[in-house]
Amino acid sequence: MSEERAADPLAYRVVLPIRDTTSAEVFDQSRAVLGNWLSSKGYPWSPASGLSSVGDGTTLSFASTYRDDGTQQGMRAQLTEVEPEQGRTWRTTVTAARPEHSTAGGIRAWVAVELECLLEPGRPWPRTNPPRLIRELVERLPVDDAGIAVDAQPLRVGPRQVAELVDVLCEPDRALPVLVAVQPSQSSQSSQPSQSSRSSQPEHEQWERELGRLARRVCGVAMVYHLSPEAAAALNRELTFHGVGPGSVRTFLTGVDPASAADSGRHRVMSFQRLRQDPGPAYRILTLNGHTPALRRPLPRTLGADAFPEIDPAEWSRLRGAEESARKTVSLDADAGATLSAELRTTSLALTGAVRQLERLESELRHERLRAQELEVQYQQADGRADDEVADHDHTTRQLSFAEQRVRELQRRLSAAEAAEEAWRSIELDDDPLSIEAFLDLLGGLPYVEFSGRRDDALELDDHMKASTWAAKAWRAARALNDYAHRRVEESYDRNFREFCLTPPQGVYTVSANQVALRESDSVASHAKMRAQRELPVPASVNPTKKIFMGAHLKLDHKGTVSPRLHFHDDTGGATGKIWIGYLGPHLTTTLSN
Incomplete structure (x- = not known):
């Protein structure tokens, strides 16, 4: 057992956001599931507050909290099971609570299940399984992740549903990993020698059984999608760098960039050969791919001090x-x-x-x-x-x-x-610039790109450790914009900048098309304060007011609190024939950060 594992008794943590129901229904269903689970373990159950002994070496504590208006704020149950011969104590905690105030994501309540194993010194870490009540909670409650329904079973995807799956994978607010599994093809099955212990069962049936077992083990911490070979072919056409082969399972983490070959390395693939030849360890790794991010993710405050x-x-x-x-x-x-x-x-x-x-x-x-x-x-x-x-x-x-x-x-x-x-x-x-200041100085050498924004906003980025990385990315983006503008002005190129990056002409600089957004969302563009932030300076030859709304922007980073953006206006078809960069700096306010 590692020191890290010994120091941290937390074995499983599942946090379920609930939206499309009432908080009273969440508490009722949570109590019902808890009662069923305790009864299945042979323990008596009563929702009365307090601490009670429910078995030899086993105690159950239950508490409810209420608001001043008498409505329920939260409930928490904790089952403690002592196993003296094994030198360990299991502690399962079920918590349900509703936010003190309405949330931006429309979350009505949260439900969490945590399993801890407290060991005596020198005892080995045991193999653990997620509590069965997690699956029943997901089946009974409308759990969703950024508007995506979370199911306890693998969701089947055919060719017609591939576009929806791509939307799920690329959803920027998604918090849970997505495991995309492709059914083995006949050729992939026949190319592998049979294992005598499994030869009595058709390959695809065995694979589906293992996939169902995987879905049960990651229930609530990851979503599992089951693709037919035809759906996989359609998905691979959409996601050139993130393909999934027959019989394989790919773990898509958050922040998928479908146009980036570099991003594909974050989303690991478990091959059919590995799954078939060594299924036990292979599926345990896939299970960890779901549970490890959940263990690291902090509990919402609603489930802690706010309710208790x-x-x-x-x-x-x-x-x-x-x-x-x-x-x-x-x-x-x-x-x-x-x-x-x-x-x-x-x-x-x-x-x-x-x-x-x-x-x-x-x-x-x-x-x-x-x-x-x-x-x-x-x-x-x-x-x-x-x-x-x-x-x-x-x-x-x-x-x-x-x-x-x-x-x-x-x-x-x-x-x-x-x-x-x-x-x-x-x-x-040529060397890339090592700072934002150096980047701004280099811009003067690009004939079709001008910086019209506030220099001080841009120089704020130099205070961060990743400034050199952002400067290099900004320089590549500026050269791509320059090559694009040159083609537009001198060669009558008739496509927009994102299309230029998706299917670039030979010999030009480009950036990942996923870094390019040609407009802001309607909620941002129609919000007075947020729109005003994007009304950025340009010469009078571009707009007599010397300002113009710049919804088009490039994402220089998509992680962290800074997430720099480069906002620009395409005037290649206007009087100046140039690209005007009106802002370079930290991410401007959006509906998510407001």
């Missing part, structure tokens, strides 16, 4: 009442005898001290839990950035390898054509 204060207000009232009663008793019995009076006074002082200590500890605990939540968020952001950097590094390494091979082949051909001197002649190469 660290010490219940009623308990504080009882303690303070006992303290006051003790003081009065000491006062009334002051003449009853020196010994009794001294004992009562000592008891009163001890109780007062205990209350003060509890108050201090409760304050410290609240502070530490808030700090822990902050650290969890920071860890998740850092972990996401690390995944992106690994994928970018893999892509850069592949691109470098391809470029080196291409150069060697061209040199070989030139040498064979008796142009060896030309093949090995040194040439001067």
